[in-house]
Amino acid sequence: MQRLLYVNIAEDIKKKIKDGYLNPGDKLPSEIELAKEHRVSRSTLREAIKMLQREGILISKNGIGTYVSENASLIMENFLNNLISIGDLIKSFGFEDTQSHMRVYKAFPQIEWREKLNLREKERVDIVERLREANGLGISYSYHIFPESIAQGYFDENFKGSLIKYLKEVMNIEIGYSLTEICAVEEAENEKVAHYIGKKILLFKQLHFDKKDTPIFYSLDYMNNNVLKFFIRRENAFSS
Known part of the structure; x- marks a missing residue:
């Protein structure tokens, strides 16, 4: 009580x-x-x-x-069972969605990325890096990692908005679901990210699949946990 x-x-x-x-x-x-x-x-x-x-x-x-x-006044709450873009989440609370520090570049994949994305031998990745803001406050800093074979030059530094919508409307790829690992992050692990979104950080490692269970892209989404609050409903596994 x-x-x-x-x-x-x-x-x-x-x-x-x-x-x-x-x-x-x-x-x-x-x-x-x-x-x-x-x-x-x-x-x-x-x-x-x-x-x-x-x-x-x-x-x-x-x-x-x-x-x-x-x-x-910027606190935003979201249930983890909903797959929603950061931009759409920001807008759903009536805040202004902006982005900055946008970079698009090629890189050789880390072992973890190669395994998650089933990359071909010697295949590189395209990385979309950006900061998302709500009313000017840093909300998330993300690295979206695409196999070259999927990115195919679709992304440049003029890109903005929802990746999921862009994939569907421009690239004809519909994301069906994601598998997400939530990790605690110390400030020292990524001082650059902490500079933009603060010291209280959650890292979402998210592998996104299309409707045919093909891995499309892998994201490292650093979330400002002072502002973004995440919840999940848990059922009693032993209830009749």
Whole structure:
């Protein structure tokens, strides 16, 4: 019951931020006031505050109080069972989708890429590298890796927008699904990425397949976990 109470309080605070009753930089009322408003104990309220701090929505300043994070209004939540492009996710929350640091180049594949993409001997890859932003804030930094035999010169540094849509509408390739490994990343592992999207990073290693189960491209998608929150619904395997 205690857990349900603090989760409900956290959701209520999120809603106030979303609806504009609380704005980035605003100071929250005192613990006593909030506990009284929600008719809970201060210990239950603190659990809700801690939950929102872990999610990067609230920040506490010692001896001063608790404040709404400057990035709180940009928090985006997505269920992992939905295959949606970062651009479409950004737009679905009403934010402006932009990209920068765009590069398209050829490279010799790493062993992992060769195995994932079933590359021919000596086949190189085309890499589409770019930063995606929501309202100017770095959301993801991605390396999309294509076999040369599939890329066929379709990509250049003027490319923008959804890869999945581009593949379908321009290259006549429809992505059916992806297999995704989620990895924790230390800042030191990729200082370049951390510079653009912050230090709290999740790495999605995603292998995308077409409707015939052919691997089409492999992505290394570094996600700003201060802003992007991912969820998955888990079923009870032993329920009747």
